[in-house]
Amino acid sequence: MSSELALIKRIEAYLYQEMSDEEMIQFEQERAANPALDSKVVAHLDFLKSLKNYGEVQDLKSSMKNFHQQLDIVALKEELQEKEPAFVIFFRKYKRNLAVAASVAILATLITLISTGQFRKASNSSTYNALKRDMESIKKSQNALIRNINSKSPNKEIAPSQFGGTGFALSSNGYLVTNYHVVQGADSVYIQNNKGESFKVQTIYIDPSYDIAILQIVDPLFESLSPLPYTFKKSSSDLGEDVYTIGYPRDEVVYGKGYLSAQTGFGGDSIAYQVSIPVNPGNSGGPLMDNRGNVIGVISGKQTQVDGAAFAIKSDYLLKAIENIPQDSLKKKLKINSKNSLASFNRTQQIKKMQDYIFMVKVYN
Incomplete structure (x- = not known):
């Protein structure tokens, strides 16, 4: 508890710029290296903004209360009875004050709605969908597209999996990558190549x-792949650049x-x-390629209610x-x-050469 309070004090000192230059630099380096700390800083900043907005609303209420107390209701009533209808005289006399009060109230309300995310909740009805393939759901609701995803290698038979995705090789000696959400909570994981052969893997x-999840083939029947034909791009790709993906949204490569x-x-x-690319459940973990055959990302999800809006983790x-993998764990x-x-x-030639390095990931819970 005391360490948590100390962390909060450090975060507030950082946000209020009460640290020295050296302390600020050190803290920013810690944020960059620790995603959990960075999330706490962002969350605390949102919390402080909410407190500020709440205080502004309270100040508005206090101002309006004082304004009401300063009104001479009796004198106002007598004056209104002698002249034009009450609401007309009242509006004419106090329209400037009322306009200011109303403007402040509207502004405070808008600030509160924006800071709490209410506008985003109302306008952003579409959501992010991870593209893990639910095999049981496909069997129940899409009978016309059912494929029996049983994989039969020459020496063993694997039962139908519960979830599926895509993975691709990182090296020729049995290391692969897929999305973390594909294998999350798995009791066991197998991969299947384009020849229908299945191999056991470990996360x-x-x-x-x-x-991101890194897998290793631990099956004694696995033989090393040929050298990989593709590389992994380190720099950013350009807007509008042509891209493609290969994956397993069904039991054949797509x-x-x-x-x-x-x-x-x-x-x-x-x-x-x-x-902007067509992807479906099962594409999660597949490579996103550029025209030169560089891996520029890993397909991870898509946005609902928006055509062609898919997402890929940058390479x-x-x-x-x-x-970040501990070397002694390899x-x-x-x-x-x-x-x-x-x-x-x-x-076309790129796709033919790529297929030997892309696998269906089959997850058992």
Whole structure:
């Protein structure tokens, strides 16, 4: 409890600029390195704004009460009875005061609504949808599109999974990436390649703040892949750039094309891009590629009630998540490919070469 109070005091000293320059720099570095601390700073700032708005409303109420007490009701009544109708004389005499009071009241109300997010709640009826594939829901409500997602490798049979998504290779020796929300709460996870072969995997690292999960194939039947043909882009991509994705919204690989439509994700999320591209439940965890065959993001969700508004975690944050993996937790070295062999191929050829490195992720709870 005392440590929490000390943290709040530090946050307020930071917000009120009561720290020295050196302390400010140190605190900002802590915010950048600790998402939880950054969230607390933002939340406390919103709390202080709410207190300020509340105080303004109380001041308005006090001013209006004082205004009412200063009115000479008896004299006003006598004056109004002798002349024009009461409401006309009252309005003429006090219309300036009433206009000021009404304007202040309206302004205070608007500030309160904006600060508490009421306008956003009313106007932003669309929501963010993670694209994890609910196999049971598909069986019940979309019988025409049912695919039996049983995977049968030559040596074993895997029961139907409860949830599904997409993952793709980070290295040729069995490391893959998907979204954290795809494997969250899983008892066991398998992947299936484009040949129908299934392999058991383990989740070796998660970063919920980036919605990233790193998987490792631990199946004795798995043989290393050929060297990856794609690389991971470290710099930002440009607005309007052509992009495409490959994933498993059903039990066969599906290609979708589009363009980068915004530099930020849902609600201005800076760790994601918005892309105009067709995606469906099951696309979560799939790669977002540019024309040269660079991975620029990881498909994570879409916005409801808005056509073509999908979102992808930027590849830069995927690389940051990989850097944060404790090296002593890796049984094999995870080395990110730096050579791109797709750049000289057309889109159709790129897709053919990519398919061996993209997997259906099957989750069992």
